[in-house]
Amino acid sequence: MSVQPDNRFVDTAPWGEDENLSAPERAEFDAPSYILIWRKFRRHKLGLISGLFLLICYLILPIAGFISPYTPNERSADHLYHPPQEINLWHEGKFIGPYVYATTAVADLENYRWRYTEDPSTPMPLEFFCEGETYRLFGLIPSDTHLFCAPQGATVFLWGSDRLGRDVFSRILYGAQLSMTVGLIGITVSFVLGIFFGAVAGYFGGRTDWTINRAIEILRSLPELPLWLALSAAVPSNWGPVAVFFIISIILGILDWPGLARAVRAKFLSLREEEYVRAAEMMGAKPGRVIRRHLLPNFMSHLIASATLSIPAMILGETALSFLGLGLRAPAVSWGVMLNDAQNLASIEIYPWTAIPMLPIIVVVLAFNFLGDGLRASLDPYRS
């Protein structure tokens, strides 16, 4: 480095012509884009934790029967509205492993509530890998081994029992099997339809757009209410509640797409004027490709956010439907069904534990949200 008299500066470091066109590591740039996305996603801690949490949840679903001490419709006639029970480990200063106290119910005809008295003299240790009611592992294999259950003469209601003496904890586990799966089908249907029609309308515009928009308008103009009422009469009576709900959630999806389609269309109407779309077209890209590779990625954030937002709507959608006699019904268990049962003052004020199903919904919804946000962030080209 030298600074010459007239304030002139000349770099003196050795200067070579072309050295930096080095061959990069092959594997590095051959990596498919999902690996690159995954690398970015990995750095989004909250998203990663949420993803893992959801993964675990889904893995637990098929073995919910094993983990829950009771089966969902197992009633304990003597323990109606039992408050949550504590699991203790220490008895009179001694560690004796997890145990519960036996409780007995007294009908309080003064206040019309059940009161429970504990018998603290005898700790009743929990049993593990014990026999209980039969359930189906993975929905197929009948089994009656439970991870843990209450000893003879005691109960283990981790989160209390409901008005028929059913274990809330077990029901939440079983409820997850429906709530975390069936609703997603509706979302999928609605997204596929919404994106397809919205994309076609927005990209082609003109007559196609006109037709699709009229269809959307007409679909939209007919509120769902009368349809549900008609449906509730039309579904064959011997269908199980799950089958009915399955169909309903698909129909829910079929009815739900116009909102998304309008959003996609509007965005595409604007995006299709972008120069890079024109460039792709001029390279000979077919509409499907332009939509998939150029337009959709630029609307991904909205789509991901919408998808995460649909999840609570779908989980809770059934509570609204059961107002019309269409939601899930006993013996099927879902979080919506459980919340539906909790929809009275008594559940809020006197038996608050019957509203516990709100917790898993919130947790799952938040997990999906953070997962979605992590995904969005890792698709964002501007973030390194």
Next chain:
Amino acid sequence: QPAVQESSFWAEEVNNGDLPPAAERIPDDPLIVDLEAKGRTLGVQGGTIRTLVSRTKDIRQMVVYGYARLVGYGEDYALRPDILRDVTVEDERKFTLHLRRGHRWSDGAPFTSADFEYWWKNVVGNAELTPSGPPEWMIVDGKLGTVSFPDAHTVVFEWESANPGFLPLLAQARPPFIYRPAHYLKQFHLDFTDPDALAPLILEARVKSWAALHNKVDNMYKFDNPDLPTLQPWLNATGGNTSRNVFVRNPYYHRMDTAGTHLPYVDVVVMTVVGSGLIAAKSNAGEVELQARGLDFRNVAILKKGESEGGNYRTLLWGNGTASQIAIYPNLNFADPVWREVMRDVRFRRALSLGIDRRMINRALYFGLANEGGMSALPQSPLHDPKDLHAWSDLNLDRANALLDDMGLTERNSAGLRLLPDGRPMEFVVETAGERQEEENALAIITDTWRDLGIRLVMRPLDRDILRNRVYAGLSMAAVWYGWDNGLPRPETDPQFAAPTQQEFFAWPKWGQYYQTMGDLGEEPDDPHAQRLLKLNWEWSHTDDTSKRANIWEEILDIHADQQYAIGVLNGAPQPVVVSRRLRNVPEEAIWAYDPGAHFGVHRPDEFYFEDPLQQAAAE
């Protein structure tokens, strides 16, 4: 007769001369209620009862609660004249109604036989107002009865053969109003008013014809026209579509107490329309003085809690008056022939009944406070027989299984379900109106025990109207509903509803239709017991001997208990009634029933009073 005292409520109007003094307002021979004889106390006038309903059209409940009828039930469910001074009955064929002299409509116009005549000649007799002709009950054995009006205070109804249902009809919660305020309605009637004068009224009311206009203003039951004179204890003081309806005391009401206090005691009833889900919350918040509608047993805990936390009310538990709180009706006219045959087999119905754990249901739903058992007359009824209540109604799965095996339904599939004769598994679909959670809970419990019988219960909630249409059409296999509305039959109660004469009994919609349409539609009953019921019904209406009628009733009840047409689960379920601590004369224990009973009606809310009406007024 004690001298009647002026009410403070109307005092100002009386002083201004807008209203005649009380003594001139009440009939010459008012109905004097002996409260002490009824075990009640004499009260004072004043105060406001606030109560809630869930639909706008429920303001008609004021006609039900008010329960001023030509003849009405007392608390013992015996009929006695009310608006009428007297009724004379000859052979249950000729009824002479004697009106009270000097009785006036709420607008002060005299109430006379002309009002009956208007109804008969100008309403029923007008083809435009009543296109379908005289009401069905006017026709007995195919012959139309006659109505005559010998003088201003006498009306005679006469049929060729006996019409024992006539007086009970007049005492219904929703009676046929066979009298109309002629002086008021004439201005809307084409026979009395010029079409040119009617035209602007029609236009204003936004209806299409004078008949529609007349129908619109003539709503004795709906009670939504404040201009329509009434005989009820409270009259509607708010027209139109508001959620807050104020009813004020009828200055011309026909009853008073032995101390000369003009009834009703309570000056004002405010009936507010709110969402059905909020009634419990509002009651809990102390926003009502008298409330039962919209509350059910599961609200009791929260009500009691509010009470113990200083709420200014008490929660009473009355018994429900339906014959069964929850009853399952296998549809004997179901469209599927295989199932129909199975359901028609009494062994099947008995087995179903034996397979219900009524104790558990009672415990889970009603703290064990209801009566477990099948559908029969309630203990308060003279016809009550514990044997009927308990027939086939104790949980006995072995016996139930034996019955089913005995029917030949011995095949089972891998899931343990019995197979129908044609090989289908027994999936017993029970449809509900989806309105009551207790039904759903009860069915959830029943599902478990029926599974042990090899029968899978599938519950299906529908809408009330849809359910009814499906049952009538034979499309639903079984339905859940209340038992007979009237759980308190007396020998003189028409047993029609217990025989296959009405499609509204969900076990035999088509037989009932057959009877109702005189053979045009539906199917003829081919079940011997059902035929026997029909016969008994006929016999009942062709005798006027009370003991014979009692015998007939007993046989009818025995048949029902034995045949289990409707499989009752329990009855007398507790109905919470929220009553202000200051409101008196509300019975501690009573039956909550619509018909007979008119909810509060038979307990005469016009006799309820506030301990300290002035204090209430000050507090507001």
Next chain:
Amino acid sequence: MMFLRYAISRLATMLLTLWIVSILVFVIINLPPGDYLSNQIAELRATGQAEGVAKAEFLRREYALDRPIWEQYLIWVGFAPGPQGFSGLIQGNFGWSFEFDRPVGEIVGDALWLTVLINLAAVLFVYMVALPLGVLAAAKSETWVDYTSGFIGYLGLATPNFLLALMLFYYGQKYFDLPIGGLMAPEFEGQPMSWDKVKSILIHMIVPTFVIGTSGAAAMMQRLRANMLDELSKPYVETAIAKGMKPSKMLRKYPLRMAFNPFVADIGNLLPAMVSGSVLVSVVLGLQTIGPYLLTALKSQDQFLAAFVLMFVALLTLIGTMISDMLLVLLDPRIRMGGKKA
């Protein structure tokens, strides 16, 4: 000019659609077997009440329910004369409600402004909460502002509306002396506007607005945030910063307008969705909006009332989509509604 032409053609399309919708509405309403009056007659019979049957039959004839369905349709719209001559929708006669025994126009008239009021309040709430929070969450993404607002939003989303309403009512009454249900204290109903009445309405609207608004606000916030995050890294944002704009103003003027595109697209559904979405809420909360009327009417097959409400909602939807299409063109000048090649 071009815009004007577009607006006119859009209006014509709307009328055409409205006509098709009217047919569908009528068909759907008449799909379930039976009709209000036959159901009512059945109900009256079921409870052994002879009174009223005659009146129901009178109405059947008066409103041509005994005629074939297509004829009923024409009469209802006003294309064909009914028993009393031409008087259908296009003549301004909305029909009769059997359930409420009053002309449809009268019933709906009262409910209408309350519906609009409560929904506007909810929309306002949604925008007032979601807009600033969504923008803020994007501008400060992955900070506590972002997380907290997201968490609270999802809390509102994941709680069923009914439960939320009950809780708010119960505790609101207990601790803040808030009223339970309704849209104004009943004694103000039918009274002329007064300061007290306005106050009562405002107090009564707190809980419903909150209940109806929460889920909408959370949804809008999260989506807005996502869209804003996309826009924030565009070069024109840098240009704006280089101009020395305040962040708040810059966010509002540039990226927000861009991010607003999908929301403008859905404006059409804003009011109708709230009308039909708030039906159950209104039923539970006892709000005298049009929603409960619709539910009752549908359940009891009170066909003229149901049809009118449905047509009203349809009209709102159509007007909404029309406005949204026009706004789209105004919002983003690049948008042409024409075909791909032009």
Next chain:
Amino acid sequence: MPILDVKSLSIGFGTAPAVVDGVSFSVDRGQTLALVGESGSGKTLSCRAGLRLLPAAARILGGTVQYQHDGQTIDVLTAPERQLRHLRGNRMSMIFQEPMRALSPLHRLGDQVSEVLHLHQDISAAEAKKRVLAQFERVGFVDPERAWRSYPFEMSGGMRQRAMIAMAMVSNPDLLIADEPTTALDVTTQAQVLGLIKDLQKETGMAVILVTHDLGVVANMADTVVVMNRGRVMEAGAARDVLGAPAHGYTKKLFAAAPVIPEVAGPVPPPPGDDIILDIRGVTKSFTMKAGGWRAPVTITACRDVDLRLPRGKTLAVVGESGSGKTTCARVALGATLPDPGGEVLFRPAPGADPICVHDMSARVRRRFQREAQMVFQDPYSSLSPRMRVQDALTEPMEIHGLGNRRARRDKAAEMIRMVGLSPDMLPRYPHAFSGGQRQRLSIARALTLDPKLLVCDEPTSALDVSVQDQILGLLEEIRDRAGLSYLFISHDLAVVSRIADEVAVMRAGVIVEQAPPETLFHNPQHPYTRALIAAQPEPDITRPIDLDLVAKGAGKPQSWPEMFRFEGDSAPALRELEPGHKVRCHA
């Protein structure tokens, strides 16, 4: 005291080595500093650091940036945002390198430009408009009112750039950072803009940092020069010294690569025109302005009655005024824009094959055409999908046409990127993570992946420094000679045109005013506009500055031209062949 003083500034991305490495420079009031150097050497980043407007991912690794304001020294890199806000746009303003992307597409130009005034001055709307219109006039808008109402997408590349310049200058800043402000401008307009900068500098003592590749511009404008290469300063000093006697090896190489218009001896016959690959016949294109709003629709005729014939294997260059319809012509030629009825474009895929009409093809023919005819867009940033990695963008054309397998496509992408002088390890990056010149090269690489027969290049090298430009031009020539590629080549740089073109068409206001082989044209320009263009070409010789004021007048308005060429409105005279292969629009 320099107004902006950058000291050993280092900037890096992620964990990679710094892309700006110990850069120092400073500029005094009233002075102009020219930053020149290799494309991708960190010029833009260094400039942006002056306003602290770095991309979110960039990290400052060291160094300081100090700004003098009212006798107060502000440390730009650490100053509070609020303080910077008062300076940005007001006291220091920036012209971004790619004005197409830097303008908001949803707002009218007038709105965006006048906003600067409203933000920092208490000024009425009318006053602001007056000033902005005046500024528009000065940067060469013929119709400032139209520019005020237009949306950016309705403007040509050069017009957008001028709007950007107006935006930066309207508030009379103390420091102007101009990142290649004239790349999209023809030489006369460029002269006008540069003149404007000089004037302002004289009036207000504005300091200017000018990033440019055009050594001619440096020679005419700069007081000091900083030469950068690969993130480092190679040489810095007074313009006179550096230009006169480059000391560093890179500087020498750079200056040697600068193209000049060759001194030609005489006219050359036009290339034989029997095998025409692209035949543009009578193409007219008019646009209806969105900007009209509620007013009666305004139509703009972008190009009028254009006839161009491109022989196979040859290069036809189009030069001309900014906004004269060059881009429009190119887009019409490739079917991206539909011409007004009457015009047609014929493409002949092989010698003697039936010509296909570009605007009336079956889907199958179109696909073949789209494989054989490619375009390099004027604005490479906009033409690359922002969410597509460069890797995918480069392989996409091959994927579309089903060429090769995954691996082969990747290899080809790597080869192409190397060919345009970039490194394959940039492949996984997104387009925004490149410098302007790098993006331009990506765009060229993408167009070449399909081995097309016809390439339409819309200013393909405007953002490249002369040595890279030389490399790219060499590449294009090599492919042309090897594979018989034909070019329709749009450029402002007459030197480049003279190097590569076989025939040149000069456009002005939508019409071709003169057409001839370059030698003929530069030897014997006939049309006043052509003459003005040639005169305005700056030369990298500090001793021969051009008279900006004089040159900026250009040819003036058509009404003021000599009788022979004068025309008004639509009534242009016909194009006449003066000598073989030399056509001029003039009256007989």
